[in-house]
Each structure stands twice: as C-alpha cells, then as structure tokens.
Amino acid sequence: MATTLILLFASSNDPACMHAALKSQSQSLGGLxxxxxxxxxPSASLLQAFRRAKAAAVGEAKTTVMAVSLTDVHIFALAERGGAEQYFSFAHVFTVGVGPEGVMIWQAWWKHGYRLDEYLRDGHARLRDWYEADQFVRDFEKLASGKGIWNAKSNKLYKKLFLVDINQICGPNGPERPVTPRFKAWVRINTIENVTYDNIAKFYWV
Structure with a gap:
C-alpha cells in the first residue's frame, strides 16, 4: 500500500501510467x-538501477522513483507444494527516490513493523547524501545475493535496511511462524523516470 501510494504520486496524470503504478503492486490486477x-x-540489480538514476540526477537534474521488491523465492516453491503456510516470508517492498539533491527512501512493514506515516514521523524518509545512499544500495545487494539459510548476517542486514528484526519476530517467543528455511531472494524494480513537480501536484484536496 505504501509503495503504491508513492508510485501514484510519482507517475504522470496519464491514465495508462497511473494504471501501471497501481498494477505493479496489485495481485488482482495481475501485477505481482x-x-x-x-x-x-533474472533478478534485477538495484546497484545498476541506482547508478543509472544517479547519473540522470547528477548529469541531467532528473528525478527517478523506483519501487524495489525483495521476493522470497523459497516461499513460492513451498506454495507450489502446499507447504508455505507453516513459514513466514521475509519479502518486502520499498521505494527509492533519486534526485539532484540526493536520495529518499520510503517504506512500511506490515503489522509487526511500522506504517508509512510512522516511518515519516520518525525521520527515516530524510534526504540522504550520496555516501549514505551508496551504502544502503551496497547493503541491499549483499542481502539480496545471499544464499543458504537465514542467519545472523542476513538478519543484521535486513534490520539495518528495513528496521525490522526478523529473528525476533520469528523466534521462539515471537508472534510469527519460523522464517522460510532456505534464503533465496529475487528482486524486481519498477521505475518511473523524469518525475516532475506536476506529477506530484496532480492531486488536490477539497
């Protein structure tokens, strides 16, 4: 929901563009x-997408918005065999805005984490400089390229990136089922290029 909201603000007022923004995060519209x-x-590379967006920001003063989906491949495999219900997925979606001034990241994390408004209130959607943004991207690439089982390293990177402790949520005293036994991620990125003020200003409130 949070990612869809950001994408709707970033898209132009063309109906096809707004529909594409809605569809990208909607199961009922066939976008998942x-x-x-x-x-x-193949899994997408946030590093490559970020470098392109950064080049457009620095060289052409253009703004790019990207919805990044971290997909739990093993939960899909388990679902094929009817065994997904006993496990909790680490899947997550967040949005990155890259502009001439720097980078902003927007996200929300289900019922055991935080809402988008709480994330904004706590200052996490601050403007990040290029150094901090580069570090976020490098950490994400490390997480997404991991293989094997969910371990302390995976959990530490996940918590640093998304502010959620999976081991605590899925541990013996946590509110959720165990996290998926095998860690394999697949990344999808939906990109809106050349985002302008007019895109955001298309909404008005009565």
Missing part, C-alpha cells in the same frame, strides 16, 4: 510475479 516468472526472469 508468479513462480514461473521468477524462474525464467
């Missing part, structure tokens, strides 16, 4: 990935 799609499509 299937296991078949995940298997035949």
């Amino acid at each position: 990935p299937t296991y078949e799609l995940i298997q035949k499509t």
Whole structure:
C-alpha cells in the first residue's frame, strides 16, 4: 500500500501510467510475479538501477522513483507444494527516490513493523547524501545475493535496511511462524523516470 501510494504520486496524470503504478503492486490486477516468472526472469540489480538514476540526477537534474521488491523465492516453491503456510516470508517492498539533491527512501512493514506515516514521523524518509545512499544500495545487494539459510548476517542486514528484526519476530517467543528455511531472494524494480513537480501536484484536496 505504501509503495503504491508513492508510485501514484510519482507517475504522470496519464491514465495508462497511473494504471501501471497501481498494477505493479496489485495481485488482482495481475501485477505481482508468479513462480514461473521468477524462474525464467533474472533478478534485477538495484546497484545498476541506482547508478543509472544517479547519473540522470547528477548529469541531467532528473528525478527517478523506483519501487524495489525483495521476493522470497523459497516461499513460492513451498506454495507450489502446499507447504508455505507453516513459514513466514521475509519479502518486502520499498521505494527509492533519486534526485539532484540526493536520495529518499520510503517504506512500511506490515503489522509487526511500522506504517508509512510512522516511518515519516520518525525521520527515516530524510534526504540522504550520496555516501549514505551508496551504502544502503551496497547493503541491499549483499542481502539480496545471499544464499543458504537465514542467519545472523542476513538478519543484521535486513534490520539495518528495513528496521525490522526478523529473528525476533520469528523466534521462539515471537508472534510469527519460523522464517522460510532456505534464503533465496529475487528482486524486481519498477521505475518511473523524469518525475516532475506536476506529477506530484496532480492531486488536490477539497
């Protein structure tokens, strides 16, 4: 929901663009990935996408907004065999805005984390300089490229990036089921380029 809201603000007022923004995060509109799609499509690189957006920001003063989906591949595989219900997924979606002044990140994390308004209130959507943004991207790439089981390193990176402690939530005294036993991530990025003030100002409140 949080990512969809940001994408709607970033998209132009063209109906097709707004529909694409809605569809990208909607199961009912057919925008979410299937296991078949995940298997035949390479995982996207946030590092490459960020470098392109940074070049457009620094060289052309353009703003890019990207919705980044971290998908839990193993939960899809378990679902194919009817065994997904006993595990908790680490899947997460967040949005990155890259502009001439720097970078902003927006996110929310389900019922055991925080809402978008709480994230904004606590100052996490602050403007980040290039050094801090580069570090975020490097940490994300480390997390997304991990293989094997969910471990302390995975949990530390996840908590640093998304402000949520999976081991605490899925631990013996936590409110959730165990996290998926195998860690394999697949990344999808939906990009809106050349975001302008007019895109954001298309909404008005009565």
